[in-house]
Amino acid sequence: MKIELFYTPGCLKCADATGGLEAAARELIPEVIWRELNALDELDYAVRLGVVALPAVAIDGKLIFSSLPTCRQLRRELTKRIAEAGKYVH
Amino acid sequence: MPLTIGKIASLAKVSPDTLRYYERERLIEPAAKSEAGYRLYERDALRRIRFIKEAQRCGFTLSEIRALLTLRGSDAACCRDVRHVALEKKLQLEAQIKAMKIMSKALTNLIKECSVEGRSLDECPILGALERANGVKGTAR
Numbered sequence: 567m568k569i570e571l572f573y574t575p576g577c578l579k580c581a582d583a584t585g586g587l588e589a590a591a592r593e594l595i596p597e598v599i600w601r602e603l604n605a606l607d608e609l610d611y612a613v614r615l616g617v618v619a620l621p622a623v624a625i626d627g628k629l630i631f632s633s634l635p636t637c638r639q640l641r642r643e644l645t646k647r648i649a650e651a652g653k654y655v656h
Numbered sequence: 657m658p659l660t661i662g663k664i665a666s667l668a669k670v671s672p673d674t675l676r677y678y679e680r681e682r683l684i685e686p687a688a689k690s691e692a693g694y695r696l697y698e699r700d701a702l703r704r705i706r707f708i709k710e711a712q713r714c715g716f717t718l719s720e721i722r723a724l725l726t727l728r729g730s731d732a733a734c735c736r737d738v739r740h741v742a743l744e745k746k747l748q749l750e751a752q753i754k755a756m757k758i759m760s761k762a763l764t765n766l767i768k769e770c771s772v773e774g775r776s777l778d779e780c781p782i783l784g785a786l787e788r789a790n791g792v793k794g795t796a797r
Contacts, residue, residue, distance in 0.1 A: 574736075574739065574740040574743050574744075575736075575739075576736040576739070576740075577736075577740060605743055605747065606743060609746070609747070609750065612747060613747060613750040613751055613754060616751065617747055618744065618747045618748045618751050619744050619747070620740065620743060620744055620747070
């Protein structure tokens with residue numbers, strides 16, 4: 567699974583939250599691909615995914631959170647996906 | 657010396673009605689009113705009006721401009737905050753451009769389909785496709 571967090575350079579809110587979000591994701595999926603993308607550098611990709619507000623989080627190439635999720639929201643989303651995929655058992 | 661609405665509007669190259677509209681939208685307000693009730697503006701207001709016009713040119717809505725003006729006047733804000741707003745606006749504009757390109761391409765295809773001259777409106781593929789897209793059954797007209 568690939569998680570991409572689009573952020574504005576210098577966004578303090580993003581910087582504060584990303585560590586916790588990544589840790590929450592790794593707790594559920596140790597091999598998760600975690601990418602933090604500067605929306606300014608990845609503008610075309612962000613537009614392709616439909617990002618219009620920052621920060622935003624995409625999972626497996628689809629925009630899932632149009633604002634910064636809490637760790638709990640991310641965990642819930644990942645748990646749902648894991649259950650759907652049936653690949654991981656906890 | 658305070659400027660009347662007509663004078664400042666003329667200097668800013670907008671109409672007095674535009675300034676009244678900006679006022680209703682809480683973007684600008686006169687510094688004072690004359691005894692006769694006419695709006696009077698300080699020269700600083702000119703800068704603010706030009707700011708609003710330029711931001712509108714960049715695609716910002718009036719409510720977004722209000723937020724930008726609030727940021728501009730906030731001691732707690734910095735350039736990074738403005739960049740964040742600008743970047744989000746750019747993303748929104750790019751999304752609109754993308755949607756419009758898709759629409760333009762769809763129209764190109766429809767125009768190509770409508771290459772036969774002299775068809776009746778009932779047979780017009782453009783009208784037909786638009787009506788099909790709206791879920792309308794029946795002929796084109």
